[in-house]
Amino acid sequence: MYALVDCNSFYCSCERLFRPDLESRPVVVLSNNDGCVIARSDEAKQIGVPMGAPFFQYRDLIESNQVAVFSSNYNLYGDLSMRVMDTLRGMVGESNVEVYSVDEAFLDMGQNFDGKIAGSLKERVEQWTGIKVSVGAAPTKVLCKVANRLAKKHKEATGCSLVLRDEADIRQALEETEVGDLWGIGYRYAEKLRQLGITTGWKLACMPGEWVRKNLGGVTGLRIHRELHGEACIPFKDPLENKKMISTTRMFGKPVTLKNEIREAVATYTARAAEKLRRQQGAAGSVEVFLVAESGGKFSYHPVKSALSARLPKATMLTHELSRYTLALADALFESGPRYLKAGVILSDLVPDERVQGNLFTAKSREGDRYLMEALDNINFSQRDEKVKFGASGLTKAWKMRQDCKSKRHTTRWKELAIVR
């Protein structure tokens, strides 16, 4: 049996943990740069704030309903996410937890799993971390998703935990699940299936496997189909898998037109991406820089993306080597005229750092650089806030993203602890 533990409106729950006065008030959390709504509490859903709603468009609705609005505070969410995952690891064993995203994890529960254990999982996470979770358990991951969705949908009836074990339970759950809500069935396939009259998960499960293989993208579709029948096909992933690609991208606080500011931003993102790269002890063989600019009329939003990439002569994890390339790419991309909204740096062709092969033409020993990076990372890790950085990153950062209603970092900064009276 697997279980999917999923935090209920996670970002909103995090904001509420230190603000009990918001317990029954609607809460929304905005994306980076306060652009659109990325998390809503149940109350906010009820008053009709859609997911992804642009903030400025819904400002009146939000203000007239006294919705509490927060900029995203990833320091807080990240810390609480780790606490939730640690609590789960403590209960079922480290190797049986697969962190699927910041607010969900699959657990490998062995055979003796029942509703009672699901209930105690839920209770303990809530007691220890203050974050409410829903538990959906079933023999396969796809069915876990189904169970979790139903547990959340019928909060009162299920108490936020649902175990699908018998065939009858599974059938009933699948009959209640729209085909488009199944894990792994994308928008296009869902549309196609609906047109064929296959509207629910159960109807899909009833189709012959051969048909599914032909019509639902071959093996991938077949896997989902088998999972619906309770045959586990999607493996439990190694949680420590290294990333294949590292990207850092942010919206600007206001449109940027100066080359200098674009360079600063690209240098900053490169430094950030390189830090992430070193944390997984990798080196990058290729870099890509992209810029997104406004275009068209003042009242339409059709951003134009331009990108350039380069293959490095030798994979590297040094910030100053990487930024030499990313800055050159930024220079080549930049045009005076467009108002830029966003920039990003992507590192790819990642290899483990130890295995970086030497190149005949770059003989220079890089031990010193390596120590420099280590020192840099250590200082920034302990002192935080980019205490030490390369000059290219700029000092003023006028382009920095807007976060007007960010809550305090209650769990990661001494100076920002929550207050009790």
Place this chain on the structure above:
Amino acid sequence: MDFDKVYAPVYKGTKDFDQHQVRMTNATGFGASADDYAERGIDLNEELVRNKPATFFLRVTGNAMTGAGINDGDIVIVDRSLKVQSGKIVIAVLDGEMLIRRYEKTFNRMRLLPETEKLAPIDIDPGCETFGIWGVVTYVIHGV
């Protein structure tokens, strides 16, 4: 709880370290025997943070608990995993506010007691929906 029987807790708190974190004394000759006694230094987390994912730090404002040695500006360490018992100092949530008080529960009533003359005890109606216990205070960090 049944759960504890099914799954052995593997959480090691903050005492999660390995042998390589014990340093060598780097001495030769007679002093080398010190290596036999090398161990890890004292780590405050080990004593003060018993259950890391459930432990939070909060800052106290006001003098509600001065009688218990918790003063204005002190930091309290709060463990959310501990069971609340009568007589413990807790972080309580009442009407949307976080309060630090001593929790008292007798067979027919619940009270939040301050440790100062200046504040009155708060009686909690058992049916009160805006009341809850946020966590149990385990230590106070007080600068001298």
